[in-house]
Amino acid sequence: QVPYLEARLLAPGEESFYEQPVVSGTRESMWQHGIRALKHGLQMGGHGLPLMGAGDWNDGMNLVGLGGRGESVWLGFFLYDVLQRYGELADIRQDAATAALCREESARLKQNLNDHAWDGEWYLRGYFDSGETLGSHVNAECQIDAIAQSWSVLSGAGTPERTASAMQSVDKYLVDRDAGLIKLLTPPFDGNGPNPGYIRGYLPGVRENGGQYTHGAIWAVMAFARQGNTERAWQLMSMINPVNHSLTPEAVSRYKAEPYVISADIYSVDPHSGRGGWSWYTGSAGWTYRLITESLLGITRHGDAISIHSKLPQDWPEITVTYQQGSSRYLITVRRSTGEYCVTLDGTPLAGDKIPLNDDGVEHRVEVELGE
Numbered sequence: 001q002v003p004y005l006e007a008r009l010l011a012p013g014e015e016s017f018y019e020q021p022v023v024s025g026t027r028e029s030m031w032q033h034g035i036r037a038l039k040h041g042l043q044m045g046g047h048g049l050p051l052m053g054a055g056d057w058n059d060g061m062n063l064v065g066l067g068g069r070g071e072s073v074w075l076g077f078f079l080y081d082v083l084q085r086y087g088e089l090a091d092i093r094q095d096a097a098t099a100a101l102c103r104e105e106s107a108r109l110k111q112n113l114n115d116h117a118w119d120g121e122w123y124l125r126g127y128f129d130s131g132e133t134l135g136s137h138v139n140a141e142c143q144i145d146a147i148a149q150s151w152s153v154l155s156g157a158g159t160p161e162r163t164a165s166a167m168q169s170v171d172k173y174l175v176d177r178d179a180g181l182i183k184l185l186t187p188p189f190d191g192n193g194p195n196p197g198y199i200r201g202y203l204p205g206v207r208e209n210g211g212q213y214t215h216g217a218i219w220a221v222m223a224f225a226r227q228g229n230t231e232r233a234w235q236l237m238s239m240i241n242p243v244n245h246s247l248t249p250e251a252v253s254r255y256k257a258e259p260y261v262i263s264a265d266i267y268s269v270d271p272h273s274g275r276g277g278w279s280w281y282t283g284s285a286g287w288t289y290r291l292i293t294e295s296l297l298g299i300t301r302h303g304d305a306i307s308i309h310s311k312l313p314q315d316w317p318e319i320t321v322t323y324q325q326g327s328s329r330y331l332i333t334v335r336r337s338t339g340e341y342c343v344t345l346d347g348t349p350l351a352g353d354k355i356p357l358n359d360d361g362v363e364h365r366v367e368v369e370l371g372e
Contacts, residue, residue, distance in 0.1 A: 001027045015054040015062060035098055038086060041079055042105055045071035045127065048112030050079055052126055057147065058184075060199030060208045067129035073117040074125060077151035077158075080109050084156070110157045118162060122169040123148045125185070128194050135185070140192040144173050145185040147216045153223040167227060170220055179274040180239050181212035181266045182220050188269070205269025207277065212266040214240070214284035218291050225295040230311040233296060240266075245276065262288055297321070297334075305354040308343075308368045310334050326359030332366040341371035 006024040010017065028036075043051045045065075050056075052065030052072040064070045087102030117124045125135025125145035135145045149166035152158030158166065174183040188210030189200040202209035217240055225233035238244060245266075246252050246259035257263045257276030262285040264278035293299050298309035299321065310319065318335035332355075343350045344367045355366055 003027045047116035050075040062197035069129040071127045074148045077155040080157040081155040122166040141189045142185045150219040150223040182217035184213040184216045207265045211268045218287040222295045234313045307353045325357040327361040334368040337369040
């Protein structure tokens with residue numbers, strides 16, 4: 001049982017306020033906290049998509065929905081994913097009402113996303129309060145935004161045909177091979193359309209305004225991996241790897257950031273194209289770690305076990321992984337093979353793909369045959 005924090009609600013059209021919250025007298029389980037958050041998030045606009053308010057993931061788009069009518073397509077995909085996951089937990093907890101709510105709302109949201117957010121080759125980013133589109137080919141600015149496309153794949157709410165087209169569009173319009181970056185959106189905001197918010201205060205090509213915002217770039221690579229486009233995912237991971245922005249004196253003078261940490265953003269417009277900004281950015285570093293370990297190397301933790309379903313490039317016959325579990329070390333070899341997927345632990349075949357983890361001070365050997 002955990003208390004809430006309590007403060008007044010924002011007034012209509014109010015973006016934020018500064019006030020010391022108080023600890024509420026209401027105490028509920030963490031499960032109920034989550035249910036309240038979900039229900040609050042189920043406020044929809046005219047197209048049946050989540051209201052954007054004063055910004056979603058991209059807080060620089062703080063004026064898109066400040067009037068209470070603007071909608072976020074990205075948030076629709078994200079909310080769909082959350083509803084799916086929470087619904088599964090509700091089934092496990094035998095919370096039939098919450099499970100039914102999650103199923104019904106996610107089904108409705110998926111339908112609305114595909115009915116009202118498809119632009120012909122990719123998904124919209126959202127709708128302004130005025131009803132004007134954000135992230136459409138008819139817009140002068142931000143014709144395509146990466147995170148709506150990536151999350152159409154990562155959430156599973158997009159159709160296979162549409163998500164394939166959406167990610168092809170990301171590759172075509174947002175991957176800048178010369179500068180070695182993946183833009184968040186294009187073209188940048190420059191005063192040629194409705195005002196999305198303070199994102200327009202950045203110069204075109206800087207930070208979220210058309211540069212690489214690495215957090216979003218990682219999601220794009222994850223989406224390529226999720227689609228099974230393994231070679232492209234590894235190519236893009238290599239392309240945005242900061243080490244590869246610093247291999248020559250010319251590259252170092254352009255990148256101007258440390259090659260051994262992640263930068264939040266990389267500029268995409270001359271004379272600063274390829275320059276890194278806001279390095280040591282832990283959020284993007286955390287997502288980079290998950291991209292490499294989970295999406296590409298396929299190592300996933302399941303409580304007291306791990307599973308390994310690596311997506312290896314064609315020229316990698318095998319990899320080795322050292323996994324530390326307390327005082328125990330797991331020496332893991334993963335290799336390409338023909339035949340069936342199989343796992344052995346200390347020479348004994350396992351029945352499934354779960355590798356049990358024990359903190360027993362022993363060195364264990366694991367072999368994973370990926371199969372065809």
